[in-house]
Amino acid sequence: MTKDVIAAIKERRSIRRFKPDPIPEATIGRLLEAACAAPSAGNVEPWFFYCIYKDDLKEALARAALGQKFVAWAPVVIVVCADPERAATAYGERGRNLYCLQDTAAAVTNLMLAATGYGLGTCWVGAFSEAEVSRVLSLPPNLRPVAIIPVGYPDQTPAPRPRRSLEEVVRVIR
């Protein structure tokens, strides 16, 4: 047992300070299995995951992420990639520009919630140079990096961020 799903959803935070404690190999495997259990249009699975432990690569990723240094401070950094042509083969333009982004975002969300379940912290880093990340990791041309997720045991306890009320973002039609 890890944590109740509603609790995980509510307790997830963006964590930018990590303890140096290593993460058990098996736990990283569970996070990746959770990512791969995400819904995927037509079960095409247009995704690929790089798990980076190497210090100089983590530092290069932090630079590619516009200098967000905390990226390099996590014991593991997971770079999530979309495979747009894999989705396009099945679904054309909608696969290339929509489904592969949605499927990988669902995978990231699963991964982050699973991490919360295991007491781990993550942060969805979206601000980075895709070209620079591709260069740093020597990505094959079919992969587009869409998220950088540092993972580690949290060394901070941020308050929840405010959200607009349901009244502002929901319309019910009966």
Add this chain to the structure above:
Amino acid sequence: MTKDVIAAIKERRSIRRFKPDPIPEATIGRLLEAACAAPSAGNVEPWFFYCIYKDDLKEALARAALGQKFVAWAPVVIVVCADPERAATAYGERGRNLYCLQDTAAAVTNLMLAATGYGLGTCWVGAFSEAEVSRVLSLPPNLRPVAIIPVGYPDQTPAPRPRRSLEEVVRVIR
């Protein structure tokens, strides 16, 4: 307590047959709260949710979804919309074409996992005419429909869909 987060991630299925039982109003509220707790770039929350109970609208949505009739068979259909210009105001092109799609996909994922926690079934319907959905719901021009999620108590128990092995989709760099 609902369900363990790892169990919810593993037990989520695409459900296309629903019992007619109504869903408690409070539970729908919990699902929408879970959606809104999703990570959002800069906490911009570029999303909006329509909860459709009205039969003729559900049928029109099923037609807009290329005739996927099961959409109309769910007691509630949630149409998730992105607000690209809201994200673009903060982040330009990357907000318009990436972050608003990722944030809404994260919201959908949270909603589906919360639903699983409450014993509800969902299906991520992505194949639909955006123009037709916009017309059916008279969406304001700033909203782009990105997912249609029928919600109800499952009347089927599909087997898990196969997934590629971690060996195929993960690379570890030490």
